[in-house]
Amino acid sequence: MSPNVRCATDDLGTPRHAGTLNRFSRTLRSPVNEDGDASEDSIKNLSRKPLTVTGGETCSIKQPKHKPRCEQSGQRGRRRMKANDRERHRMHNLNSALDALRNILPALPEDAKLTKIETLRFAHNYIWVDVAVCAGVALGMTELVPQLHHHPPEADINITVKVQFFIQTNSGT
DNA sequence: TAGGCCATCTGGTCCT
DNA sequence: AGGACCAGATGGCCTA
DSSP: OOOOOOOOGGOSSSSTTTTOOGGSSOOOOOOOOOTOOHHHHHHHTTOOEEEOOOOSSSSSSSBOOSSHHHHHHHHHHHHHHHHHHHHHHHHHHHHHHHHHHHSSSSOOOTTTOOOOOHEEEHHHHHHHHHHHHHHHHHTTTTTTTTHHHHSSHHHHHHHHHHHHHHHHHHHOO
């Protein structure tokens, strides 16, 4: 089942998306593999240019951001570097999971890549409408099911609210 | 050029 | 003690 789910307009509250909803026509920002593997991206970013940073635990001078702020030596330094490594790996895993989620969402134009927040909101909407369709079928609201698939986002909100209301009002019978 | 998104570093907190 | 998780800070990249 692959309902024509769209992101609700109010789910994308950032000014960038407000009104236009043109995220699907956006060009691909980073060269992630077509398989959704972020490894290439990660490699690219690991080799980024040195950055500068202010402040720090014991260092107040500007230092490259993607290098340790302070000279990592001694046990403390080793622990910090190990922790950084784990954190990097953890975030890569998180990104892999997001890519997997992107891959199972309804097809998008090839040059579009949902951002993290868009992916989560899209998935949320996708699940919600899917549940609403199942509930509508189960409750005999067959006239609403096609609308769930074909109405614009604004209508989706109204319909899902209607379904929710219907479920609530009929749950006791 | 501003704003959005992102990766990374970092210190803090909680848990085992 | 060490690992997992989190949030803040920072700066690069990209698009409008």
